[in-house]
Amino acid sequence: MTGRRVAGVVGIAVVVLFAAFWIGATILLFGDENPDRLQDREWVAGAEARCAEARDALDRLPQARDAVDLVDRADQIETATDVLAQMTADLAVSTPSGDDGELLGLWLGSWDQYLGDRQVHAEALRAGEDRQFRVSVERGEGVDALLDAFADRNRMPSCGDPLDIG
Structure with a gap:
């Protein structure tokens, strides 16, 4: 050589x-194991089922992008936000304790922020401001990305950002 x-x-x-x-x-x-992976896989299965139920309810609603004017669009966003708020409230009630509960507390906190962002957007539409939907940033990322990442890591695809505002 x-x-x-x-x-x-x-x-x-x-x-x-x-x-x-x-x-x-x-x-x-x-x-x-990913540190964001929940150990209580029964809870995960129940959460995915509850989120899928909420997604089905959203699919039955008129889509915000099909609204006839800004006020109609705001109404549609608020109706969909109510569905998501009920979903997250149901998930919060069933949250396990321990490490899983801590992780879920952070994730549900991101959901609260995201729901608040949706409400702010609806209010802006009602005020005549036709603008793009903006999400808050937490820990260096948009809350929508945090919702999706946690849902993906835990195999809860229906529990991420519904992408319904458009």
Whole structure:
């Protein structure tokens, strides 16, 4: 083997060993579970069912994008927001205790902020301001992204942002 070839093999071996070290260290230190994953999978299944029920109710409502004017659009957003508020209230009542309860408290807090953002948007529409829907930022991300990320991590696809405002 030439010196150049040996250096290449050694370089590749170093990269592979470095990657293996960090993968092993990450699994050892943090486990192979996501820290945002809820342990109470029964609660997760019930939450997904409740969220799917709310999504079905939203699907039956007139869509805000089909409104005839700003006031009609605001009315539709408020009606849909009421459905989501009831959904989150139901989820909050059944929240387990312990670590899962702490995680859910943060997620439900993001839902509260998101519902408030929807109400602010409806009020702006009523005041004649035709603008794009804006969400609050928490922990460096839009609350809608936080809702979706937590729902995705816990396999609750119906519990994310309903994307109904358009």
